[in-house]
Amino acid sequence: MLRGLFITNMLLIERLELNFQPGLNVLTGETGAGKSILLDSLGFVLGWRGRASLVRDGADSGEVIAYFDIKNYSSVRKILLSAGIPDTEELILRRTVNLDGRKTAYVNDKRCSGEILKQLSDVLVELHGQHDDRGLLNPRSHINLLDNFGDINISKLRSLWKSYKQTEIKLHNAKLAFSKSEQDNEYINHSINEIQELAPEQNEDELLDIKRRSMQTSQKIRGDIEKASELLSLNGAEGSLTDAIRWIEEISEHADGYLDNVAFNLSSAISKLSIAQQDIDKYLSSTNFNPLELEKIEERLFAIRALARKHSVLPNELNAILKELIRNQENLKLNKEEITYLEKKLSQEKGDYDKYAHYLSKMRKQAAKELEFAMGNEMAPLKLQHSKFIVNINLRNANEDGVDEVAFIVSTNPGAPAGPINKIASGGELSRFLLALKVCLAKSNQNLTMIFDEIDRGVGGATANAVGQRLSEIAKSSQVLVVTHSPQVAAKGDHHWQVLKTVIDNVTVSNVIELNPNARINEIARMLSGDKITPEAKAAAKALL
Numbered sequence: 435m436l437r438g439l440f441i442t443n444m445l446l447i448e449r450l451e452l453n454f455q456p457g458l459n460v461l462t463g464e465t466g467a468g469k470s471i472l473l474d475s476l477g478f479v480l481g482w483r484g485r486a487s488l489v490r491d492g493a494d495s496g497e498v499i500a501y502f503d504i505k506n507y508s509s510v511r512k513i514l515l516s517a518g519i520p521d522t523e524e525l526i527l528r529r530t531v532n533l534d535g536r537k538t539a540y541v542n543d544k545r546c547s548g549e550i551l552k553q554l555s556d557v558l559v560e561l562h563g564q565h566d567d568r569g570l571l572n573p574r575s576h577i578n579l580l581d582n583f584g585d586i587n588i589s590k591l592r593s594l595w596k597s598y599k600q601t602e603i604k605l606h607n608a609k610l611a612f613s614k615s616e617q618d619n620e621y622i623n624h625s626i627n628e629i630q631e632l633a634p635e636q637n638e639d640e641l642l643d644i645k646r647r648s649m650q651t652s653q654k655i656r657g658d659i660e661k662a663s664e665l666l667s668l669n670g671a672e673g674s675l676t677d678a679i680r681w682i683e684e685i686s687e688h689a690d691g692y693l694d695n696v697a698f699n700l701s702s703a704i705s706k707l708s709i710a711q712q713d714i715d716k717y718l719s720s721t722n723f724n725p726l727e728l729e730k731i732e733e734r735l736f737a738i739r740a741l742a743r744k745h746s747v748l749p750n751e752l753n754a755i756l757k758e759l760i761r762n763q764e765n766l767k768l769n770k771e772e773i774t775y776l777e778k779k780l781s782q783e784k785g786d787y788d789k790y791a792h793y794l795s796k797m798r799k800q801a802a803k804e805l806e807f808a809m810g811n812e813m814a815p816l817k818l819q820h821s822k823f824i825v826n827i828n829l830r831n832a833n834e835d836g837v838d839e840v841a842f843i844v845s846t847n848p849g850a851p852a853g854p855i856n857k858i859a860s861g862g863e864l865s866r867f868l869l870a871l872k873v874c875l876a877k878s879n880q881n882l883t884m885i886f887d888e889i890d891r892g893v894g895g896a897t898a899n900a901v902g903q904r905l906s907e908i909a910k911s912s913q914v915l916v917v918t919h920s921p922q923v924a925a926k927g928d929h930h931w932q933v934l935k936t937v938i939d940n941v942t943v944s945n946v947i948e949l950n951p952n953a954r955i956n957e958i959a960r961m962l963s964g965d966k967i968t969p970e971a972k973a974a975a976k977a978l979l
Contacts, residue, residue, distance in 0.1 A: 435913045436559070436883045437524075438501040443493035444478070445471045445485075446935065446944040455929045458909035461917045461946070462924050462957055463933030468944030469917045472933065473561075473887060476500065479529045480559055481539065481551030488531050492941075500527045502558060502883075509557040519544050525558075527551065561885045562868045571855060571868075577798075577840040580825060583875055584801025588835060591790050595834040598783040605776040612769040622759050625745070629756045634738050639749035642735040649728045659714060675704050791836045795827070798838055802827055805874060812870035815900035817893055818863065821846045823870075842871070865889040866901065873904045876911055883913045890920040902926035921961040925978035930954045955979065 441450045446468050463469055474485055479498035489496045502525040504510045514521050520542050528540040529551070539551050581588060665671055679700045686693040742749040802825035809823035822845040830839035845852040846863055855867055869889055890901045902923040908914055909928065918924055930949045935942060949957055955975045956967060963971035 435503045436500065436915070437503050438499075439472075439476060439479075440499040440501075441472075441475045442497045443490040444475045444488055444496040444498060445490060446942055447471060447475065448490060448943055450944075450946055452931065452946055452948075454913070454915065456909075456913055457928035458906050458926060459913070459915045459929045459931070460924045460927035461915065461931045461933055462919070462961060464935070465919075467933040467935040468946075469933045470887075471944055472946065473885065473917065476559075476885070477561070478531070479527050479551075480555035481529075481548045482555065482561075487535075489533050495530055495532045497528065497530045501525070502527070507557065510554060513550070513553050513557070514541070517541070517546060517550050519546065519550075525554070527554070559883045559885065561887065562865065562872070562889065573841050573854070576825075576842050577835055577838060579842075579871075579875055580798055580801055580805065580840050583805050584797060586794060586797050586801060588794065591787070591794055591836055592834045594783065594787040594790055595832070598780070598787050601776060601780045601783055605773065605780055608769055608773050608776055612773055622762055626756065626759050628741065629752055629759070632737060632741060632752075634741075634749065634752050636753065637750060639735065639738050639742075642731055642738070646728065646731050646735060649731070659717065671707060675700055675707070679704070787832070788837075791832065794836050795838050798836075798840065799827055802840075808874045809870055812873050812904070813867075815897070816866040816870055816904075817897040818846075818866055818870070820848055821863070821867075822852065823867070824852050826852075865891060866893070869901060869904055872908055876908060883915065884908065886914065886916040886918075888917055888919065890918050890923050894920065895922075898922035919961065921958045921975065921978055924958055924961060925975070930957070932957050 435456060436454050438454065439450075439452045441447045443449075461469055461472065474488070475498045477483075478488060479500045502510075503523070504525045505523050507525075510525060511521050514525075522542060526540075526542055528543075529537060531537045537548070539546050539548060541550060541554070580586075679697055682693050682697045682700065686697060738749050738752070742752055745752070745755050747755055805825055806823055813819065813821055813823065824843045824845070826841045826843050828839045828841075829837055831837075842855055843852045844855050844858050844867060846858055850858075852858070855864060865886070866889070869886065872884065886905065889905075890898050893901065898920040899922040901920065903926065905914055905916055905923065906926045916923060916927075924930065931946050932949055932953070934945050934947065936945065937943070947953075955972055958975035958978060959967045959971035962974050
């Protein structure tokens with residue numbers, strides 16, 4: 435609820451503070467007194483589009499502050515929470531504008547964007563008048579208004595829709611994954627067979643490489659070792675030493691014992707030569723290999739390394755790649771099973787959604803008849819007895835709100851074609867249509883501040899009285915501000931303000947004052963009789979009050 439409005443240096447207003455009340459608040463005044471300036475200022479602080487130039491002549495900047503009581507406004511608090519703005523029981527909107535048109539907005543003393551202001555204003559205030567392009571005139575809101583009127587709860591439908599769309603996305607992703615896997619399936623099968631056929635063992639690459647290098651090294655040095663063995667054999671050093679010992683032994687008895695040690699040492703040398711020869715033979719035996727074996731080792735080693743390069747891994751990682759490929763192969767089967775499951779689930783959820791959506795559609799059609807009947811009862815007293823109000827429901831593509839497209843259309847004259855309210859109705863008719871709708875949709879009015887700008891234009895007498903009665907009825911559950919020229923409407927107000935325009939030092943200034951009971955009689959009398967307030971006008975004003 436709007437509790438207060440503080441305006442400084444805006445258009446013709448130098449300084450103004452207003453404290454609004456619950457119920458029906460009426461603002462009256464002569465044409466040109468500045469009633470529209472008051473609404474422009476309120477629209478400015480709410481972030482609505484308005485005049486380009488707002489700063490009062492002679493001032494450097496203008497400012498508007500609006501105070502709202504938001505104790506029961508959960509929707510407002512959600513917006514504040516999402517914007518990171520402190521949450522209190524009172525909402526303070528402040529907006530300034532400089533001469534160059536630069537605007538700055540604050541919510542609870544924290545600077546914010548114009549978008550935040552718009553979000554807040556959408557749940558705080560509704561403006562209804564000839565130039566209203568919000569609220570009831572927005573066709574996108576008609577389905578929600580009809581649901582509120584008919585007590586139609588669509589939370590279950592939205593839950594069904596959410597589940598359906600989530601399953602649809604899962605199915606889409608599963609099909610994409612399956613399609614990609616299926617394209618790769620031939621490659622996967624070939625790769626699995628290739629690795630399984632080669633069957634590389636863990637660390638086999640390193641072991642083969644060691645064996646290969648050992649065989650290659652042995653092949654290079656074997657010739658030299660065989661030559662050494664030949665030189666040490668009986669045909670070489672051992673044979674020569676044996677001959678030397680025989681010669682020494684034959685002559686040693688003639689050498690008086692001087693050659694005995696020589697024969698002994700030569701015998702020891704032969705013994706060591708024999709041991710060396712055995713070691714050489716043993717080594718040659720261990721390095722003895724078939725050249726075909728080296729060729730086989732190299733072929734396998736190169737095959738393992740080539741396969742590893744093909745999969746961009748190390749040879750030891752080939753078995754891990756094999757496991758991954760097998761998993762992909764199995765996943766293809768699982769994906770196919772998942773697709774079958776998701777298709778069945780999607781079909782079931784689509785059926786559940788369609789069934790409930792058509793059930794709600796029947797409820798909406800019933801609610802539409804009831805709303806049309808209620809509007810018929812409201813329109814006659816508002817001098818719209820020849821008009822028709824129609825709730826048009828057409829099938830549309832399914833969404834979270836169902837399969838219905840709802841639009842409020844009217845026909846203002848018998849035989850005339852029906853069309854959208856804002857295109858068919860004249861200014862005065864439009865205001866009264868909106869008022870009748872607001873009365874019928876009273877349940878959705880709660881916690882709103884509603885502003886009706888000259889909703890009584892073009893009507894008087896009993897019709898104006900009917901307008902006032904309906905505004906008073908709406909004000910029982912919501913705060914209503916109405917700018918009016920009708921004494922019948924003004925008399926229905928719970929609180930009454932008068933907008934005055936005065937000239938001080940050749941400067942025109944608008945002001946707003948709250949009227950006491952006596953002043954209120956005079957103002958309604960003025961509205962009845964004009965500039966000259968007669969006793970008869972006062973008596974009529976008292977009668978209206």
